[in-house]
Amino acid sequence: MTSTIAPPVPTSFVPRAAGSLFAPVAADIEEADRVFAATLAPYQGPFGPLVQHLRHYRGKRLRPALLLLAGKACGGIVPAHHTLAAAVEMIHTATLVHDDVLDEAEVRRHVSTVNAGWGNKVSILLGDMLFTHAFHLTSTVDGRACGIIGAATNRVCAGELRQVTERGNLDLTEADYFAVIDGKTAALTECCGRLGALYAGASEEVAERLANYGRALGRAFQIADDLLDLVGDETTAGKTLGTDLVQQKLTLPVIHCLGRLAPVEANRLRDVIRAGDGAAVLAALRRTESLAFARFRADELARAARAELAALPRSDARTVLEALPEWAVRREQ
């Protein structure tokens, strides 16, 4: 691999929507979509409308795009990449279907959730079915892929479980927060970077770099997501916002703010959180510049992600991977 200096990323290259950003792998994302659809095709009969409804759950395609871009940047895309891209998207979809049950969410991406339309029972079983089909799909590649995806999904589920059991813990630390988001988000994006590189024939060292890239990107993406939940626009986001505070899930800005306040003030803020006064929480976050702090952390991670790409040969896929962290932290939905 040629060692080159990463070119500066022109800001104009970072589009609002992920779709155009993923242009170099657009056809491959479509192929992964076909694998996804073919896997669920046997259920079109008995559960037609339910399976059809799942396409509303498929938004940015961040995870398959990342896996495919890593493959393209590390030597080229092969059929295993499409299968694995479909599998990681299926795992992500499974977690979304179950998340909506956990959050009692009624709307996602501007349409009603599976639980709102079919009830919690169907949602639980549909999520289970997506998990098992993702694993079976992965087994058509090889045992190594099963091990990597299995380990990542273990971390995803443990992270989600930890998040639920930490609800209402208003003493959560920054380390606790990162342990949660490393599980629920960064484990899968890390796995995407690794799989993309490995199945393109990259060395373990390069695969480790791409895994690091994926982890940093996932962390940055999640911090940005948590910021959107606090200060985003519901119409643009296409989902209910402010749910973290309602559920007393502490995210980075709130943890930072509590740490900056004197103990008496911090306890007063905890009471405000318990009382569910979102406006007062936001005012406190602005006073301690905690939103800016979280954005700084996200930017730092975005830079760290880009740095992992330095040794890759120049290619259109590498250019997109370089732009992706910037998009992840600047997006409005």
Added chain:
Amino acid sequence: MTSTIAPPVPTSFVPRAAGSLFAPVAADIEEADRVFAATLAPYQGPFGPLVQHLRHYRGKRLRPALLLLAGKACGGIVPAHHTLAAAVEMIHTATLVHDDVLDEAEVRRHVSTVNAGWGNKVSILLGDMLFTHAFHLTSTVDGRACGIIGAATNRVCAGELRQVTERGNLDLTEADYFAVIDGKTAALTECCGRLGALYAGASEEVAERLANYGRALGRAFQIADDLLDLVGDETTAGKTLGTDLVQQKLTLPVIHCLGRLAPVEANRLRDVIRAGDGAAVLAALRRTESLAFARFRADELARAARAELAALPRSDARTVLEALPEWAVRREQ
């Protein structure tokens, strides 16, 4: 493999509890239990009581015992058998944890369910975690095992989903019923028979026989389970019974009864089911000898299961496999 005639099974050999029946593989079941516990050991810290509570979900060990007995009867048990036995038990446990959420059950095996103690959210995520750990555990064996267990679990989840979507369908046919139980129960027992044989080095043909054995055993077991739900004793069973009728899930005796009645009478029975009058339903089932019919079908399947063992060499494991179907249909819990 030596072709021998199956010896008659002495009825006295069939114990009430599965524990003593599984004596020839007792040490191997314990080893599988250790693998199960070791897999969840990293969560003893953050989720200690929750992980501890799971041991109450582990009852008969039918699936690991079946896998291990098949291995022993087909050439001998190797470490892969213990890993796979733990994985199938983990998948079964995952489905039980999610089933209890679906059924809003409060008691299982005489103790409170995970959902009763920790709520539905924790139950959903714990079930997910068990699924993913089962798959990751399987990946430590090889890709073939991932494919076999993945395919079986796909069928388990699809069967469960079909059962939920068929609730309230009082025109369910016997074929529909078998499609549901083939998924929710027989797919996994079939997989246990197949894996036990394959990892003992058996030929594809012998593995197919053991898979057929597992499928017939699973069907017989489920029919017996459904009979227990209608006429069993709650204290012996250790769980709430009569739930199938409450949830308007038609099982074999009810389907048979509806088919035996004149259309007008059948519609009257459907009204009785909708009204939730369990005693009146039982009276109808007795009039049409539908409980006896279901027992006959279960016995038929038990015989079919035993017939698949005819070509196996004599061994203590084979003797137990021969006795198992009889136990499955005669048990009281």
